[in-house]
Amino acid sequence: MRRRLINSTLAVVLVVIAVFGVSLVFVETRTIKTGAQESVQSEAVRLMSVVGGRLVGGERVSGNMLREQITADYARVEVPGRRAIELGERPAGDVIEAAVTGEEGERITVQESADTVSREIGRTVLIILAVSLLAVLAAVLLAVRQARRLTAPLTDLVDTAERLGSGDPRPRHRRYGVPELDRVADVLDSSAERIGRMLTAERRLAADASHQLRTPLTALSMRLEEISATDDPATVKEEAAIALSQVERLTDVVQRLLTNARDPRTGSAVAFDVDEVVKQQVEEWRPAYRSEGRAIVCSGKKGLRAVATPGAVAQVLAALVENSLMHGAGPVALRIRVTGNQAVIEVTDAGPGVSPELGSRVFERAVSGRNSTGIGLAVARDLAEADGGRLELLQQRPPVFALFLSREWDQHPDG
Numbered sequence: 001m002r003r004r005l006i007n008s009t010l011a012v013v014l015v016v017i018a019v020f021g022v023s024l025v026f027v028e029t030r031t032i033k034t035g036a037q038e039s040v041q042s043e044a045v046r047l048m049s050v051v052g053g054r055l056v057g058g059e060r061v062s063g064n065m066l067r068e069q070i071t072a073d074y075a076r077v078e079v080p081g082r083r084a085i086e087l088g089e090r091p092a093g094d095v096i097e098a099a100v101t102g103e104e105g106e107r108i109t110v111q112e113s114a115d116t117v118s119r120e121i122g123r124t125v126l127i128i129l130a131v132s133l134l135a136v137l138a139a140v141l142l143a144v145r146q147a148r149r150l151t152a153p154l155t156d157l158v159d160t161a162e163r164l165g166s167g168d169p170r171p172r173h174r175r176y177g178v179p180e181l182d183r184v185a186d187v188l189d190s191s192a193e194r195i196g197r198m199l200t201a202e203r204r205l206a207a208d209a210s211h212q213l214r215t216p217l218t219a220l221s222m223r224l225e226e227i228s229a230t231d232d233p234a235t236v237k238e239e240a241a242i243a244l245s246q247v248e249r250l251t252d253v254v255q256r257l258l259t260n261a262r263d264p265r266t267g268s269a270v271a272f273d274v275d276e277v278v279k280q281q282v283e284e285w286r287p288a289y290r291s292e293g294r295a296i297v298c299s300g301k302k303g304l305r306a307v308a309t310p311g312a313v314a315q316v317l318a319a320l321v322e323n324s325l326m327h328g329a330g331p332v333a334l335r336i337r338v339t340g341n342q343a344v345i346e347v348t349d350a351g352p353g354v355s356p357e358l359g360s361r362v363f364e365r366a367v368s369g370r371n372s373t374g375i376g377l378a379v380a381r382d383l384a385e386a387d388g389g390r391l392e393l394l395q396q397r398p399p400v401f402a403l404f405l406s407r408e409w410d411q412h413p414d415g
Helices: 002-056 063-067 114-165 179-229 233-262 274-291 310-327 376-386
Strands: 074-078 085-088 095-101 107-113 270-273 296-300 305-308 332-339 342-348 390-395 400-407
Touching: 002 063, 002 074, 002 095, 002 107, 002 114, 063 085, 095 114, 107 114, 114 179, 179 233, 179 274, 270 274, 270 310, 274 296, 274 310, 274 332, 274 342, 305 310, 305 400, 310 332, 310 342, 310 376, 310 400, 376 390
Parallel strands: 296 332
Antiparallel strands: 074 085, 074 107, 095 107, 270 305, 332 342, 342 400, 390 400
């Protein structure tokens, strides 16, 4: 492309120089020839005025006197009845000639060598050629500069597109001073930002799914192990029913993760019984706590109804209960209470709690004080906020996490 730009620019300049240069040479040649002819004619008229003035005054016209007046190469003065006077040397070759006849019959002929005109024309042509050459050189330099200005950004944009294709979505934020190229750069940067957000969302979804599905799958595996270890049909039926319920919750977890990945603000809030969700979590986690020699209990106000997504609330509680199982100590208590027009579910244990340096950052991603992933609480907070609720750390030691949910609108505040 660079070569094509240079060649096209140079071709345009050469055409312009050819058209205007030839025209200029033609005009200048005619101007020089006309000027030379007018100069000879003026010389002849001037000599005629000198000769005529002396003849009218009755003075003698001599060659010595006229020789001081002539500036041309050659002049011939012819006066009737007198010998012709020749001044200068008659030029050889082509000449420029002018003749003037006076009132007394006198005639003056002036000649100038055409070589002077030819030399003047030659100098003019050389000047025009030199200017044309400089114009060509300037055009080449300008074409090279312009080609670099256009091709370098294009090469850079190609590199940017290749980086996007190779999975590097960082925007370059480079602009080139060319509106069309800057628009392409804007589009590529916007695409890079969108691709970066998509990749971030995909990585986040993968991390969240890995973390959130681990616990339901573990619980489901435990139920299936209990089914395989018993021969009692009633127990098998009961455990199978619980396993099916866990599969439904697992499906809800997956759907919720996908929905939250597309738009974290999207919720499917409905009115539900807080007791049922809390009870389901206590029953699901009791075997895991029993195996650790710990207890999980629930208390507080009964019969509350809140507005949120039950599956999301279950996931938030599961994250808090799992967090207490991994990092806490002693029994874990889930307490339900009311504050204003909100239902609050508190999760607390007797463990060391949250260190002061992590207190304000405990819900940030990848922030953990005990070598965990740092994802669970961050996902739980996002899930709570997606339904208009909020998740807070009310107390660091012993730890008290609280999930605030809007109560069903038709409930009396005093419940």
